[in-house]
Amino acid sequence: MKLGDKIKQLRNDAELTQPELAEKAQIEQSYLSKLENEKGTPSFAVIEKIANAFDLTGMALIESLDISYVQEQLTHIPEIAVQAAEKSRLEEEKIKKWYLQGVLLIVFGIALYFIGTRGIFISKNLYEYSSAGFIEVGEPLERYKTSLIGIINENDEELDLRIKENRKRLNEVQLKESFYRGDSFVESYGEKRRYFELTKEKFYSSIYPKSNDVIALLGIMSFISGWFLMFFIYRFTRK
Template identity: 30%
Template structure:
């Protein structure tokens, strides 16, 4: 909005004609006409008279009048003070958004780095348990299943033992990056399981946490949003 248009609206808001307003402000009507048409701009003294006559709110004027028009009013002390206050407030807002954006950028970078930690060489151990052992059974109970007994009379009892154990077979595997020796025992609800080492091989172990990607993306987008808002405040 032009400053002259703002003046005219203020005058019309209090239902004054140009001659009446000029008389109240104690200026020539022709000068008031120039002010309203943008051909002239008030001095500091005239502006104070306009404020008194029209009840002008300088902060409102700052918000409604074009920036190019405000530049022409910089000689008016009250307008100049309003511009300085607004510029300080603007700098404060920009700084706040920049600080918030920087904080989110740091958090996003840290989260992303944690999610993308490179893998490292490690040994993966594989253990296997044939079945669940009853409390009174020895650890080697199911090792008999690993042997191949031919149908010979002297091995009949061993073959019978194999057939009796087969229905209970329920293999479970356990992998670990920790070497637990050649075997270990793990308690179960009804007894225990005897795990024996099957293999040990070198693998690439991923040491990061992929779920950190979710907050990382959120933080980075938040940072971009803060920087965008700070730019809008600045310009």
């Protein structure tokens, strides 16, 4: 809305005639008529007087006008020029923030899609490891392998004796890992340790399709949302 149209609207809403408003604003009625018909160039002091007649500030009256009109017709007035520049700066910062949010949505979407399709957080495969028992404190790993799980030349009596000696520490444990830890590894359990061997090659996890597909889908949605946001910002803010 233009300044003249706004003054006329406020005057009609207040049920004032031009002479009545001119008297209230302490300006000439002929000058007021020119302003309402967009034929005069007011100073900020005049705008302030007219605004005060409606219990408004001059800036409040200016802010109710179309931005494009203010920039084209009123920025020659110093007070309005400063206000317009500040408002323009704030608008630019706001637009930059929206653009940044759009970019972040796109980047976040790409990351989620990559995570989902590659199974980074929820692996496509699981690895099964097995440990027959504990490694005694101070016992070398090679001795553990030989005495507990090694294949050695021994008769039945020697076999029975070895089993009896190791029965106390026989305690089979299985681990399922979502990442490959090698064909074997040793892991501490308090003061003792366990020796794990890969007992089953990687196999497809039934958890994968649902969880990772959802993550990938969220990534696609985030990517599209970011592009739409940036498109709408460009569409409605370009001059």
